[in-house]
Amino acid sequence: MDLYDTVFFILSGFLIFFAAFTVSSKKLVHWILFLFLFLLVVAGMFIYFNAVFLGIAELIIYNGGIVLLLAIGISLMPEESLNRSDLKYLSIIPILTLAIAAYLALFYTKSQLVQQVSYSGFGIFLFQNYSILIAVLAITAVSTLISTLYLINKEDAL
Amino acid sequence: MIPYYYVIWLSLILFSIALYAIITHRDGITFLVSAEIILNASLINFVSASSYFDSLKGSSYALLVLVIAVIETVVVIGMLLVLSKKTGSVSFSNLRRTKG
Numbered sequence: 001m002d003l004y005d006t007v008f009f010i011l012s013g014f015l016i017f018f019a020a021f022t023v024s025s026k027k028l029v030h031w032i033l034f035l036f037l038f039l040l041v042v043a044g045m046f047i048y049f050n051a052v053f054l055g056i057a058e059l060i061i062y063n064g065g066i067v068l069l070l071a072i073g074i075s076l077m078p079e080e081s082l083n084r085s086d087l088k089y090l091s092i093i094p095i096l097t098l099a100i101a102a103y104l105a106l107f108y109t110k111s112q113l114v115q116q117v118s119y120s121g122f123g124i125f126l127f128q129n130y131s132i133l134i135a136v137l138a139i140t141a142v143s144t145l146i147s148t149l150y151l152i153n154k155e156d157a158l
Numbered sequence: 159m160i161p162y163y164y165v166i167w168l169s170l171i172l173f174s175i176a177l178y179a180i181i182t183h184r185d186g187i188t189f190l191v192s193a194e195i196i197l198n199a200s201l202i203n204f205v206s207a208s209s210y211f212d213s214l215k216g217s218s219y220a221l222l223v224l225v226i227a228v229i230e231t232v233v234v235i236g237m238l239l240v241l242s243k244k245t246g247s248v249s250f251s252n253l254r255r256t257k258g
Binding site for chain 2: 004005008012015016019020022023024028031035038039042045046049050051053054057058061062065066069070073074076077078117119121122125126129130133134137140141144145147148151152
């Protein structure tokens with residue numbers, strides 16, 4: 001095992017650790033802190049896979065935008081509304097999912113490849129192949145913004 | 159370089175953690191966080207597949223999923239804000255009190 005593999009295992013450990021603490025923490029401050037750290041490690045994982053552009057996009061969009069939006073949005077909610085309820089008895093379902101999927105992953109996947117893709121023509125590739133999809137997403141984003149503003153401003157929207 | 163199925167394992171574990179949280183909690187915040195974790199697990203999968211199979215398609219999909227995740231977060235935060243003001247709770251059990 002060389003240094004490159006070791007970095008992957010360290011990042012994976014951090015990812016699992018932060019994801020588990022994000023969903024299990026009771027205090028909202030801890031919850032936002034662990035989510036921030038989780039997203040930071042995801043950006044590190046992108047850079048590990050040579051996708052520097054996506055790593056920086058993750059840092060700007062998620063760590064800079066989404067976490068701040070979540071923090072502000074949650075601080076606007078009434079404090080008594082933020083109690084987290086538990087339904088522990090249903091936890092068997094994800095364990096079963098993990099067991100079945102792990103069985104399939106162990107016995108039906110092969111280790112292969114070892115290439116590193118070049119991202120030099122990523123922008124050209126994206127706009128040549130997915131330009132219509134990007135336009136649709138842009139329209140969706142704008143309409144989402146308008147509808148969310150309408151939803152928040154109108155008292156009896158829901 | 160690490161075998162590809164290690165990355166699938168990592169995504170799988172993250173997905174299971176988020177699925178556990180979605181199933182065992184009924185509040186909207188846990189749902190939102192779990193959705194973020196699932197989306198990020200899928201992003202890791204896309205980017206790693208792009209790297210391993212020497213194709214830019216995976217990274218393109220990852221970028222599109224990133225945009226969709228942002229849209230989803232904005233909508234859910236807006237809904238939770240209205241729900242908490244209206245019912246005093248962010249639990250999805252209170253959604254039955256709404257008009258729709």
